[in-house]
Amino acid sequence: MLLCVSAVLALVVGGLPGHPEALVAVLNASGLLGLGLALVVRCRGQLGAVGLHVLLVGVSLGASAAALAASASHASTAFMVWYCAVVAVAVAASSWSGAVAHVALAVVSAALLHLERGTGSPTAVLVVGCALVLTVVVTGRAVHSAGDAGVDGLTRLPTRRAFEQRLSSALEKAQAQANAGEQAPLVSVLLLDLDHFEVVNRTHGRDGGDDALRTAAGQLRAALPSDAACARLEGDRFAVLLVRRDDAAVPTLARDLQRAIAPLQASVGAAHAEAEQDYTTLLRRAEVALHAAKEAGRDCLRTADSYDEQLVRGLRRALLNPSIQVALQPLVDPATERVLGVEALARWHDPARGWVPPAVFIPVAEKNGLIPDLGQVVLERACRDALQLVHHLGRPLTLTVNASGAELVRPQYVDDVAAVLHRTQWPARDLVVEVTESSLDAASQDTLATVEQLKQLGVRVAIDDFGTGYSAFSQLDNIPAEFLKLDTSFTATTTTSTRRQAMLAALVTLCGELGIQVIAEGVETAEQAELVARFGCDLAQGYHYARPMLVADLIAELARRSAPGHPVHPAPALQDHALGS
Ligand code: C2E
Numbered sequence: 295m296l297l298c299v300s301a302v303l304a305l306v307v308g309g310l311p312g313h314p315e316a317l318v319a320v321l322n323a324s325g326l327l328g329l330g331l332a333l334v335v336r337c338r339g340q341l342g343a344v345g346l347h348v349l350l351v352g353v354s355l356g357a358s359a360a361a362l363a364a365s366a367s368h369a370s371t372a373f374m375v376w377y378c379a380v381v382a383v384a385v386a387a388s389s390w391s392g393a394v395a396h397v398a399l400a401v402v403s404a405a406l407l408h409l410e411r412g413t414g415s416p417t418a419v420l421v422v423g424c425a426l427v428l429t430v431v432v433t434g435r436a437v438h439s440a441g442d443a444g445v446d447g448l449t450r451l452p453t454r455r456a457f458e459q460r461l462s463s464a465l466e467k468a469q470a471q472a473n474a475g476e477q478a479p480l481v482s483v484l485l486l487d488l489d490h491f492e493v494v495n496r497t498h499g500r501d502g503g504d505d506a507l508r509t510a511a512g513q514l515r516a517a518l519p520s521d522a523a524c525a526r527l528e529g530d531r532f533a534v535l536l537v538r539r540d541d542a543a544v545p546t547l548a549r550d551l552q553r554a555i556a557p558l559q560a561s562v563g564a565a566h567a568e569a570e571q572d573y574t575t576l577l578r579r580a581e582v583a584l585h586a587a588k589e590a591g592r593d594c595l596r597t598a599d600s601y602d603e604q605l606v607r608g609l610r611r612a613l614l615n616p617s618i619q620v621a622l623q624p625l626v627d628p629a630t631e632r633v634l635g636v637e638a639l640a641r642w643h644d645p646a647r648g649w650v651p652p653a654v655f656i657p658v659a660e661k662n663g664l665i666p667d668l669g670q671v672v673l674e675r676a677c678r679d680a681l682q683l684v685h686h687l688g689r690p691l692t693l694t695v696n697a698s699g700a701e702l703v704r705p706q707y708v709d710d711v712a713a714v715l716h717r718t719q720w721p722a723r724d725l726v727v728e729v730t731e732s733s734l735d736a737a738s739q740d741t742l743a744t745v746e747q748l749k750q751l752g753v754r755v756a757i758d759d760f761g762t763g764y765s766a767f768s769q770l771d772n773i774p775a776e777f778l779k780l781d782t783s784f785t786a787t788t789t790t791s792t793r794r795q796a797m798l799a800a801l802v803t804l805c806g807e808l809g810i811q812v813i814a815e816g817v818e819t820a821e822q823a824e825l826v827a828r829f830g831c832d833l834a835q836g837y838h839y840a841r842p843m844l845v846a847d848l849i850a851e852l853a854r855r856s857a858p859g860h861p862v863h864p865a866p867a868l869q870d871h872a873l874g875s
């Protein structure tokens with residue numbers, strides 16, 4: 295609008311004889327300002343390709359007419375600025391074919407104008423030509439370097455490279471916060487792909503397609519919350535980065551963005567960063583989710599939420615509450631079945647999934663850096679619950695807790711254990727940390743150092759799951775453990791294989807020589823119980839004696855058993871099947 299007014303004014307005023315040069319300069323300046331505004335509006339997607347072409351042709355012709363009508367001969371050169379501006383806008387904001395057409399029109403108009411005004415000397419034509427070429431080169435270079443600087447030439451949104459850099463630093467920041475023990479924000483990526491965009495290109499041509507992309511980019515930008523960032527990755531694909539406390543805002547945001555670009559439609563794929571995830575993996579997962587959205591019929595949102603990811607988020611929440619519980623399973627003297635200790639086993643009831651078995655959530659916690667927090671929560675809870683049991687029984691008990699390899703390699707692990715013992719007043723000598731052979735193998739030096747420090751603290755160590763594939767007699771020498779726990783699978787075969795019986799007998803003798811107590815795990819039948827007692831195992835654990843139970847249930851169960859006239863073994867109805875594995 296401003297441009298048209300400027301052009302008309304230029305025509306009218308320039309045509310009046312005797313007008314000062316200053317006025318021509320003012321008109322030129324306002325015209326250029328108008329062109330600048332047109333460029334901005336175009337980049338925001340509010341001016342279509344056809345509108346832009348009409349405007350630029352109008353300006354070129356208007357400038358020629360104004361220059362022709364102007365009385366002063368210098369006007370033809372002064373109005374050259376308009377041609378240069380038209381060329382610059384065409385190169386910056388229109389397709390290459392459009393830009394070439396506008397350059398050609400400007401060159402022809404300029405040449406005709408100079409010939410008509412008698413200023414068409416070779417030097418003047420050369421100067422005009424050079425000015426136009428220079429404009430094309432400078433504008434082209436500026437557009438190119440804007441791309442280098444991370445700005446997409448078509449939509450003025452950040453480019454893929456700029457987005458990846460931003461995403462990468464958001465992930466690094468979140469990871470650093472997590473490492474520092476702070477609650478890290480959740481980094482989410484949404485990929486938007488315009489549905490059936492090829493139809494737009496086919497129907498409206500490339501320019502029409504470019505227009506639609508500019509418009510969509512402008513609308514997306516307007517619909518974004520202030521803490522989100524948007525980029526154009528390529529073609530009709532856009533990406534949004536969102537850093538929030540949780541994922542609750544993602545579906546709403548996806549819907550808002552889809553509404554903003556209507557009547558165009560978009561499929562959306564979202565992915566949330568898992569711990570220590572790099573940006574390429576996150577983007578790849580968002581791609582997979584986007585593909586799923588397309589497969590599901592387009593114009594919808596799909597989230598790259600693997601079962602693991604949902605678990606991780608649920609587990610994070612559970613650790614914050616904390617709603618992780620501990621089941622205690624008695625360790626008994628096989629000869630008398632008297633309870634001498636308990637093993638603490640982590641239990642997690644997720645509101646959405648119900649009871650999740652440790653075999654599922656422990657590996658997920660290990661993979662996602664949650665195991666140190668989980669270990670601490672379990673240890674503290676175990677000490678407090680076991681204290682209740684000790685008070686009930688009126689005698690000391692041994693408490694065993696499981697530790698993953700990822701916990702044992704942490705330099706502060708022993709300090710954390712000491713802090714829990716101090717807080718809960720559980721005696722160090724009554725605590726046994728169970729470590730699996732596999733975790734000891736994985737990081738032997740660091741882990742062995744931790745084991746040594748635990749012993750200095752007075753805490754004892756058990757080798758868990760002996761006989762599951764990593765068993766090596768050399769471990770008995772390398773690891774200064776006080777207990778060896780025979781795995782359930784080993785115990786199960788002792789009643790069916792005489793060779794296993796021989797091995798059990800030899801193992802019990804060997805451990806006796808080394809001062810290591812043998813605990814038989816997974817004792818399920820009376821026959822197994824009789825056998826482990828006969829072969830001299832120091833302790834036994836298994837469903838035959840008791841299932842893992844929450845402390846209140848265990849206290850009630852032990853009280854029931856000690857009451858006169860009651861059977862020693864629990865009736866199935868009283869067993870906590872949900873808590874046992
Ligand atoms: P584990 O340390 O070897 O624990 C013994 C597992 O055997 C427990 O499974 C227990 O419920 C089960 N069990 C007990 N008696 C019997 C029996 O008679 N027969 C059979 N078939 N199984 C029996 P749960 O509680 O599912 O734990 C599985 C594993 O998860 C544990 O094996 C341990 O490696 C891990 N885990 C549990 N809690 C924690 C924890 O707080 N931290 C770590 N790092 N790992 C844990």
Ligand code: MG
Pocket residue numbers: 637695696728758
């Ligand atoms: Mg164990």
Ligand code: MG
Pocket residue numbers: 758759779781782815
């Ligand atoms: Mg075990």
